[in-house]
Amino acid sequence: MHIPNSHATRKPFLSLERKRSLSGWAFLSVAACLIIWLNFYPMVRGFIIALHTGAGANMTLSNPIYRNFARLFEDPQFRQTVSTTFLYLIVQVPIMLVLALILASMLNQPSLKGKAIFRTAIFLPCAVGLVAYALIFRQMFAHDGLINSVLIGIGVFETGHNWLNSVWSARLVIIIGLLWRWTGFATVLYLAGLQNIDRSIYEAAKIDGAGIFQQFWKITIPLLSPIILLTAIMSTNGTLQLFDESMNLTGGRPGMSTMTMSHYIYQTAFVHSPNLSYASAMSFAIFIFVAVLALIQIKVGDKR
Amino acid sequence: MKKILAITLSILMLFTITACGNGGSGSTNVGSADISADNTVTPPPDSDGAELSGTIVVWCWDPTYNIFAMDEAAKIYREINPNFDIEVVDMPMDEIQTTLITTAASGTLNNLPDIFLLPDYAFQKNVIQFPEMFFDITDSGIPFHEFASSAVANSVVDGRNYGVSFGAGTTIFAVRTDYLTEAGFTVDDFTDITWGQFIELGKVVLEKTGRPMISTSSGGDFISFMLQSAGASLFHADGTPNIANNSTLHDAINTYLELINTGVLLQVNNWDEYTTSFISGAVTGTISGCWIIGSMQTAQDQSGNWAVTNMPRLDIPGGTNYSNFGGSSWAISSNSENAALAIDFLKHTFAGSVEFYENILESSGALPTWLPAGTSNIYMEPQPFFGGQAIFTDIVGYTEHIPAIITGEFWSEVSVAVTNAVVNILGGADITVALQEAEDTVIFQMGR
């Protein structure tokens, strides 16, 4: 995020500096303590669990102590879910960000009529309950569902494709579901970003003879880059922790081919014979993936 | 941007945190060791209903089935014991399972109810993992021998009983008689047959009516009940997985492949598509647990056109026409203060009252695994929806013959691994290689 002016201008009362600083700490102390107490402390506890084996009251230190972390590298099912999750990430996030950028720049046109209606419509998917969404998507992509009827109707297929029954098309359905659910949210964020850009910059560009696409590339993208970075980090984070679509839309099927890391963790902890220690170790793997990717994105985003 | 610095610091912080965790772990006991006391509670093993009083809290799911049955059982028992009250809490089985696991991990057993329901396939797993939660009811006087042996087996661990079976999952082949007539067959042609015969007949039906015989949304489940019908388990007696060299499994998978390749079985993707397929008439019938008739009966316009018979058998020694899919059992929690009352309640209802099973039959469609209930006249009444067939007597008759199998602690792992293998085999993988892979995966998951 871009920092408009130096902080020095805000601290004119140096004599009061110390008192002010203390008031500041007082304001943020509740929230900070809550996060440390309810996020970091349980995470440390979770890490300790990852160093154990067993269940319920009968947990013992594992041998060797990094046993559960070593398992991560030996587990073919975990490997499969990692690559599936990264596939979703690599395909869905860029498409979503581009789509959202296009939608947002359209919604930002001053001449557009019915802005509020379009804006609400595009944001709506965020509000639709997960259960209804999963049920509807399953039905739309069923063998005798709406999508096949339409595709047969316009002559793409002769007999229809069993979307959820083959590995790649089931993965595609998950990606479409993600796009449907989250593009609207990203659009609203971009729209907010666009409203901070002075329209006169576009006017000036127009006078200089820049076309719509040039304006998009030369003005919109650079000025929005902080928020693009933010959405990229948020959606990377969200996709790497993806659970809902895998659990409710495909159930991970066919086989385990659409299952995400978080779904596999859930399965390990709550569906299979519970192995909380290994599930904890896997959660740490996700945490590290997210942190590393966020770092890379910040580095790349910074160069522009 | 100074954010880079900030994040770098954060990452460093992460390693500091992990390092701290590492250092502290030696002395920290995860979970709690303080729950041992709860396990030693012993209620009077046998008792007179009249002396016991209290409120029993029950966790189970499905208001039209389990919850309804519990409420009806309470009505019956209150006639024997007026000092009895019940509070039935609607809780989906996933929530019961997560609650048991979080409870065990935190050692706060006092929040458990008196009675809770578990699906049969997960029962042994929970007893083995959390023995401190379950009340041993072996010597409680509940007549386990009066239940179908296959149903009782699900809640037995090391020869001790921990559950009272409820809701039969006896497999049936339910079929549209109007479609069979169209193809020139009757239900009798499909009774007591082998899968080979089923496929031959199915091909004819497919050719004449254009309809596959059956559908399934899960090859893994389908193969599981095929295996149980031959008394075959996916585990050896010592608990190790029996996948790669399991000849019955090979037979079942080959049969499944043939069902798909001949078009006799239609593969669908999820439960909704599955129920749609037989309600909409896309397929001729279905093979599933007997509770599936509840879904069929939502289509009242098809009344009179359905019939029920047993499922085909694998053509191998020990192959039968009977199996099980679904079903669940009541457990009593170890720290229940009303354990004696809970036992007495179950003994006089789920494990002892024909009247109770009669009362719940029509509204819930729940069938007993407690065999004496099958002798009731109500069960022998012809069912108009099924063309006047007395299906309930027939189904209770099948229940008795279901071979018992071991579900064990790792049923879910094995089930997922085999399902995955079947997907790979359908995608062209070699059966031996795929099953070896599945067995390796399960062994990996079992090694902790």
Add this chain to the structure above:
Amino acid sequence: MYAFLSVASFLSVFPLYWTVVSATNSSSDIIKGSLLAGTHLFQNFYHLLELYNLSTALMNSTLNAVVLTVASVIICAMAGYGFEAFHSKAKDKLMSILLLSMMIPFAAVMIPLFQLTANMGLLNTTIGFILPSLSTAFLILLFRQSTRSFPYEMIDSARIDGLNEISIFFRIFMPTMKSTFAAATVITFMSAWNSYLWPSIVFRGDPSAFTMPMLIARTIAGNVTDHGVVMLAALIATIPTIIIFFFLQKYFVEGIAGSIK
């Protein structure tokens, strides 16, 4: 442009339309994929009321979501304000550490969090429910970034008028930052309203405490699913979030805009 937006809007709205239509259809019509309104609305409603305690679920969901939203927005707003209005290097560092908490998967902390809640005797309480999401790094960040564009002269003149720091926050800062508060409210309310896994563990076994998402989970838990009831319940659960967004959307966009200047 209109065509593109219309197509996008249509695709966005269609599943919601389907939910509405399905709520009026019978279960078997729904699984056959009916796209037209049916006549089963009242029957579905009747079954829903008969089998589940809808009013309890709605009341609990509302209570939980409102308490959490109010508490969380105030706590995080104060923190965001504290981080930025009293800016220092040390506070910046603390903020970036707190941001790490956004990257912790819930699965990693669920069990310890449950232990913590149970040990404090907060199971089956609203406090137990709101505790883990009371303070989130995302909201703090939102307020911290928005505070950057806050007119500091207002604070200075309030101080000269003798207002203490707390009064400045509530009487000067809060009214000025309306739109940021609206954005924070929409985001927090939606996630509180829709949360399922944590409440299902905290409110275990207490039938008087269950929420809308827990009710929906119950409608799909049996052998036979009545899709009409499921879709009606899903629709009822969706309405409040739509209303909140619709009325706050103008401020919502402004609020987000304020935080990314």
